[in-house]
Amino acid sequence: MKTSELEKLGFECLQNQFEDVEIAGGYTSDLLSDVMANLAEHQVLITIQAHKNTVAVASLADAAAIVFCHGRKATADVVSAAAQEGIALFSSPDNQYNTTCRVAKFLGA
Amino acid sequence: MLDSSALRVQVLAYGLKIRDVMTTKIFAVSRNCTMGDVQTIMKNNGISGVPVVDERRVVGIISMHDILIALENSRLQELVTKHMTTDVKTLSEELPLSFAISAFSNHPFRRFPVVNQANELVGIITPRNINLALIRELSRQLDEIEEELAPSAVPKANSVFHRAYRLTRYDFEHAGMASAELKRELKKRGVPPKIIRRAAIVSYELEINIVAHSHGGTLTLFIDDHRMRITAIDFGPGIPDLDAAMREGFSTANEWIRSQGFGAGMGLPNAKRVSDEFEIQSGVEMGTMVKAIVFLNRNR
Amino acid sequence: MILKQMVDKLEAIPVYVPENWEEIQVGSVFASDLISDILVSEGEEQLLLTSLTTPQVVRTAAIVGAAAVIIVHRKQIPPGLAGSARIEEIPLFYSSTSKYDACVRLGKMEDAP
16 A cells, blocks of 8 residues: 555545655554654554654654644644655544554555 | 733732732932942842832833943943933833733833822832732632631531642642542532533643643632632743634643643643633733633533 | 453553453543543543553543553553552553554454454
């Protein structure tokens, strides 16, 4: 499954300048230190932290995308940081548990 | 700014007037004094602003900044009239304290001369005066509450529950204790769980807000048969933009606070969401006051 | 869903459990590492999945009336948490499963007829 296909899950794409890579799994967390330690390459990060630092941490891990839960939108500075780093941003209307389940199902877990 | 002053007067300022709070020990100078005189007065008395008066009327004010500029330009021997700010905003001693609080939020000044009805200088008010007065007023209220509670050690069921809690900055270990007690008290009174939950959330959000974002403060709980009222007061730093603070996602939290699981910018909007009535007032460098009410016999 | 089955699914270790905890029912799952987020959750009888290990997480769970808390992605947790859970009477567990995997496993359980 490719990053761009996340939109099929009903997620709204907030930032579309990214390399359309094959998604290598997911990681769900709101603690940036935890994300920094555990997020792996080409994974999707599922989080509520619609925050510039989240983009920085995701970019360190070379993540494929960030999905913000609860319909959270990103502010302009977050979007531009993500565009610069080539990290896709999506917004899921669902909570973290349901969003994670949907992503996992989609990835065939 | 005046639209909300009635509430401020009532709750935050407890009906205090500027006269009750200002300092009456005034160091003022006349027109024929020099900048050097003012500098000496500031140095000897540890103050940072001196009004210039003519027949007790305020005609100007000299700040520490003015002194520094004069010093830099070697003009300390010159008359104050050459250096003073003449557009001085004064406050009337009759006004409620809330006016002083808004004045500090709306102007960059660190002090205001206070005048009487004849427009004569009678005092000076600073944020520090206000803080001290509020702390004094709070401890007086605490004493009253304790006196009220003293006669009957075991409160009767469904009597009035009235208690105040002190909250310390960054004390995440103890934050939430007031809310836990609130929960127990409401449970004891047979309040429906959904209402308890809302009441506990408001109280908890406000407790955390004080611990995570202020220099410390107090939370007062009042419960009777009909309502639970929370008054959360902190002693600064105050919220510069209340509209932004009430918007979801806005937060000034640092990474450490975030690592504790807070600072997602949801606290105040959430407290408001679950309250039946919610009022917030804030003055920069003075503090923030929140009053929230949850009705105990009204489901949503 | 039955808490006991969910705990088993995540191979979670009990830290504090009340008597008869095996009978506790869970209405929904809520995953978050943000106290503020937990405080806006709406579900009833929630099972909370979190990687936070502060006493506040237990206190918050009690405030929103959660059915239980499973701390995820931890091989151990601070010793003080058991006391907090007992005071607040919140069943508390921990599991080394990551939050992502925990959600996935519980999600499959929910899907299963």
